[in-house]
Amino acid sequence: MSSDTNPPTETDLEDRADEEALRRIVDRTPTRLGVGRAGPRPTTDALLEFRADHGTARDAVLSHVDDGVIDDLGLVRLRTRVADKDQYLARPDLGRELAPESVETLREECASAPEVQIVVSDGLSSTAVETNVPELLPVLQAGLADRDVQVGTPVFVEYGRVDVMDAIGEELDADCCVNLVGERPGLRSAESLSAYLVYGPERGAPTAKKSVISNVHDGGLPPIEAGAELVDLLVEMLEREASGIDLQEADREFKPE
Secondary structure (H helix, E strand, C coil): CCHHHCCCCHHHHCCCCCHHHHHHHHHHCCCCCCCCEECCEECHHHHHHHHHHHHHHHHHHHCCCCHHHHHHCCCEEEEECCCCHHHHHHCHHHHHCECHHHHHHHHHHCCCCCCEEEEEECCCCHHHHHHHHHHHHHHHHHHHHHCCCCECCCEEEECCCCCHHHHHHHHHCCCEEEEEEECCCCCCCCCCEEEEEEECCCCCCCHHHEEEEEEECCCCECHHHHHHHHHHHHHHHHHHCCCCHHHHHHHCCCCCC
8 A cells, every 4th residue: 555645634734834845845755744643653544554555565575576477578587596585685695696507597598699688686676576577678678679789588587686687697798788676665665666787797897887777667767668768778888888987978078087
C-alpha cells in the first residue's frame, strides 16, 4: 500500500508557523511531510501508513523475482557467488562476482563480443524488476536494433550487485554493458529501478567510469521513457568510446592539460 493515496488533510496543514510555505512543499514532494500528530505521537493514519510502507519495502528486499517474469523475457539465468539472501545483504563483494557454473553458462549460451550486453539483476528490490523491466526491456532492445547496434544475449543475475556487469562484460568481451538493477527501497516507493552503464567493462573498474539513469518507475521516470533514453546514451557511449566521468569530459570545450 502506498501512502500517496492518503496525502495530508486540510486539518493536518492548519495552524503551522508558515502554512502556505508548507502547502507548497507538500504539493511538490511525495515525502512524509505535514502528516500531523496526536500529542507526542503520530496520528493513527500516519502510523499505519508508515508501517504498511515499511512492510512493502521489506518484501521488496527479501522476496525473489518471479520465475515466470524471467522466462517471459527470455533471460539466461546466472547467479553470483552468494549462497542466500542473508549472505547477499552481508557480503556485497560476493554479489559482484559470478559463480563458476554461471561463468560456464555465460560462455556456452551467450553471444560473445557484442556491442551492448544487457544485464538484469535483482539487486535490493525484486519488486522493481518485476514492475519495470517487462516494459523497459522491449523498448531498449527494439531501439538498439533500429540503430543497428549489435546486442548480446540478455541475462538475469540472481543476487546481483551493480558491478556484476563488469565481470559479465569482461567474460564476453562486450564493448558496453547496461545493468538494470532493483534499487534499495525507500518508504515512498519500493519499485525504483536504476540502469548503470559502462564502456569497456572490466573487473575492478571504478564507479566514476559508470553512467547511471535512476528513479525508473511510474512515479519517477516511466520505464518506457527510460528505455528510449538508454538507447540514446548507449549509442553515444559507443560513438565516444567512453562512459561515466570520461563521457562528461568528452563534452567539455576546454579540457584540462
